[in-house]
Amino acid sequence: MPSLATIDDPPMGRGNSNDSLRRHNLSVILELVHRNRGLSRSQLTRQTGLNRSTIAALVAELVSLGLAIEGEPDSASRVGRPSPMVRPDPSTVGIAVNPEIDAVTIGVVGLGGTVVERVRYPVDHPPTVGEAVDIAAAGIATLRADLDPRYRIRGVGVAVPGLVRTGDGLVRLAPHLGWHDEPFAELLAAATGMSVVVANDAHLGSRAESIFGAARDIRDLIYLNGGASGIGGGIVSGGQPLGGTAGYAGELGHTLVTSAGVACHCGASGCLETEVRREHLLALVGLANADGHELEIALSTSTDPAVSTEVRRQLDFLGVALRNAINMLNPRLIVLGGFLASLYAVDPGHLDALLASQPLAASRESVTVLRTRLGSDLLLVGAAELVFESLIADPASAGPPVRR
Known part of the structure; x- marks a missing residue:
């Protein structure tokens, strides 16, 4: 989790401003809400050290950006006035793709790591890069057409069973698929018109499990x-x-x-x-x-x-x-x-x-x-984290919700 910055922190150099501190704290709040799948305002206050009015303002901004929702207080086993619950808005979603030797699986995953939709496209042979791109692009197009208009898709994350170069997502080697130095992210982005990020499937599995699982x-x-x-x-x-x-x-x-x-x-x-x-x-x-x-x-x-x-x-x-x-x-x-x-x-x-x-x-x-603990959701949740990573780093980049 990023470290918390407050208005009282000393200046960090040219360009520092209350706005940059607010954006940083907004990121901290969203990450806490996302990772915990919801916290009360009082819990956010305790965990960040910010005062209640600041938390209220940050939460209101996340709600206006379509990244959080406020619900009924969780009053179970609580003493005193219940505090409203702040949860990730599941209508902000990422598309997750997992090409394998026997299928290409595509899912829709909401903030908070909730799998909304999953479709598995079986194949009778390890797909070539071109075939995997075609299957994924067609599957994504179908999902987008059928998805409720309230959902906002932030991008595509791909979990590949092979060596993926961190800098540009080039698949250096996926031996069981027969892929060598394949620009899968670039090809899928061109086919879908969406931003695409690729990483090794097991790395993403460890990330998902460490955030939401065992x-x-x-x-x-x-x-x-x-x-x-x-x-x-x-x-x-x-x-x-x-x-x-x-x-x-x-x-x-x-x-x-x-x-x-x-x-x-x-x-x-x-x-x-x-x-x-x-x-x-x-x-x-x-x-x-x-x-x-x-x-x-x-x-x-x-x-x-x-x-x-x-x-x-x-x-x-x-x-x-x-x-x-x-x-x-x-x-x-x-x-x-x-x-x-x-x-x-x-x-x-x-x-x-x-x-x-x-x-x-x-x-x-x-x-x-x-x-x-995440079972068959594991790689889809991990791939979606690639999409949410940049959003959590700068929640204001989401812009106000525009419903389809």
Whole structure:
């Protein structure tokens, strides 16, 4: 969260003014409301240190910009005069896109991380960049046409299963999709006429989970996601996302877990994502495709010894990767998403036992492993955060609502 500025702060140099301080404080209030999905005016007063009249004026401005709404006070368990609740206005939305090897998923997400609409467009082969752009553009056009006129779309955020350069959103490598140095953001912007921001899917998953999910208020965490395109990771260290020089950090799917492993598309062998694979689990339970919930039920109810053997084999390799990550990064929390969450749910004790014994004792003593709380909404919520980021930084840029 940005630091709070007040009128009493000393001048910060040329250009400083009451207006710039007001804009900064407006950003702070919107971020608090967005991240908490609503706070009372009294809570905003306590958390910011601003007086009640200033909070009232800032909230009124956010309401006039169509970014917040005021509702009935939450009087439960409260003593004294109830304070009006300030919530993010869900009519301000971002479009979220997630291209994968088996589908392109498009969603509408409101401020506060609420998924309003979701459409999944299955494909029978990994889509080329051009095909993914065409599917996404057509899907966005359909959503825009069907969306209630009260919604205001702020832009498009894209979660890509691959290496995405931070500076310009160039997809350097999405190996399972077969993309190399593809300007996906530029192409989709041209096709839709909307602003488009692209980032790695696992990085966005860790962001969404740390804002709205299991990792709220956790400053050091590892998020590991298993999907159709393999395994990706996101890292938050000291409360900040760890991206590396160009945004490629967190590729835990390419951690070496066995020297006797098979070749990986990355050029190495024995990577985590070559040994821990969704398709192996699907094949064992006789499913051609399934979401995480269906796969989890199938794995949990199977009486086939081959299924339990494969689950433990994959958990063993996941344990090796997490042991290395715990020793290196000293996280407080590990969040598992996608099919990794299903894998863990089938035999949590096995992975817990591995992580209780294999990492360095000092590093492992404070680690907790949890499943993602956002489930299938995770990547859509994370992609929408790309859209909301600039809006929260400068709420006044929204301008007054203009209904379609």
